[in-house]
Amino acid sequence: MAPHAGSLNAVEVRRLTRRFGPTTILDDVDLDIAPGEFIALLGKSGSGKSTFLRALAGLDYEVAGTGSLAVPDRLSVVFQDARLLPWRNVIQNVTLGLSGARQQAGRKALAEVGLAGRETAWPIQLSGGEQQRVALARSLVREPALLLADEPFGALDALTRLKMHGLLRELCARHRPAVLLVTHDVDEAISLADRILVLDRGRFIEDLAVDLPGRRRHGDPRFDAIRSQLLSRLGVDADERNAA
Numbered sequence: 004m005a006p007h008a009g010s011l012n013a014v015e016v017r018r019l020t021r022r023f024g025p026t027t028i029l030d031d032v033d034l035d036i037a038p039g040e041f042i043a044l045l046g047k048s049g050s051g052k053s054t055f056l057r058a059l060a061g062l063d064y065e066v067a068g069t070g071s072l073a074v075p076d077r078l079s080v081v082f083q084d085a086r087l088l089p090w091r092n093v094i095q096n097v098t099l100g101l102s103g104a105r106q107q108a109g110r111k112a113l114a115e116v117g118l119a120g121r122e123t124a125w126p127i128q129l130s131g132g133e134q135q136r137v138a139l140a141r142s143l144v145r146e147p148a149l150l151l152a153d154e155p156f157g158a159l160d161a162l163t164r165l166k167m168h169g170l171l172r173e174l175c176a177r178h179r180p181a182v183l184l185v186t187h188d189v190d191e192a193i194s195l196a197d198r199i200l201v202l203d204r205g206r207f208i209e210d211l212a213v214d215l216p217g218r219r220r221h222g223d224p225r226f227d228a229i230r231s232q233l234l235s236r237l238g239v240d241a242d243e244r245n246a247a
């Protein structure tokens with residue numbers, strides 16, 4: 004597995020393969036992600052989205068040697084659950100492992116996610132959405148060149164999820180990390196991403212640029228056309244698409 008070697012891309016994946024026993028989950032996959040590019044990864048349940056993200060995150064040693072994978076050293080990962088340390092307060096969670104000089108950056112990151120003043124709260128005192136904000140602050144404070152997010156809003160209610168979309172959009176516009184967002188939610192993908200991939204039977208079967216300036220919403224014919232195309236690629240038939 005080569006470290007990132009000064010390429011123009013933030014991520015370069017070549018011929019990556021992952022098998023679990025006899026089953027091939029990733030089959031000779033290639034992908035480039037440009038700096039600052041926001042990619043959403045869709046796919047049916049079990050299609051291998053998390054497996055792909057884990058490989059990029061360096062959490063899967065078994066993929067080593069199956070291809071090449073170049074990712075930036077500065078990468079952060081956000082999961083569906085915030086994974087905060089319950090015995091550390093909010094600011095300690097955000098700045099864990101950082102030098103004293105970066106403590107101030109932790110406060111700034113907390114302010115950016117709307118949690119100024121909550122530094123000394125304990126994780127248990129926060130709502131799920133607030134905990135996820137802390138997880139985002141913990142990622143941001145490390146100034147990642149690549150943010151990997153695995154269903155980060157999957158456990159949140161619809162309203163909180165919409166607010167988190169706005170927040171993530173703002174943070175990405177300001178910090179410009181490359182992003183790979185794994186999601187089940189087609190609307191979330193279209194709302195946030197520059198490019199949407201669909202993973203199916205080990206391959207990317209769709210690679211769609213989302214060129215929708217301004218606010219992205221249902222009812223805009225271009226939004227609805229992309230949605231319909233993606234749902235079709237995900238195996239949702241026309242009747243179900245109209246009902247969705």
Ligand SMILES: Nc1ncnc2c1ncn2[C@@H]1O[C@H](COP(=O)(O)OP(=O)(O)OP(=O)(O)O)[C@@H](O)[C@H]1O
Nearest residue numbers: 023024028046047048049050051052053054055187
């Ligand atoms: N450690 C493992 N050992 C064996 N099989 C695994 C392992 N990890 C994942 N798998 C299998 O690989 C397939 C892909 O799993 P993965 O979690 O990547 O899918 P996913 O697309 O993220 O699914 P979901 O959307 O349901 O989260 C699944 O069939 C899963 O059971």
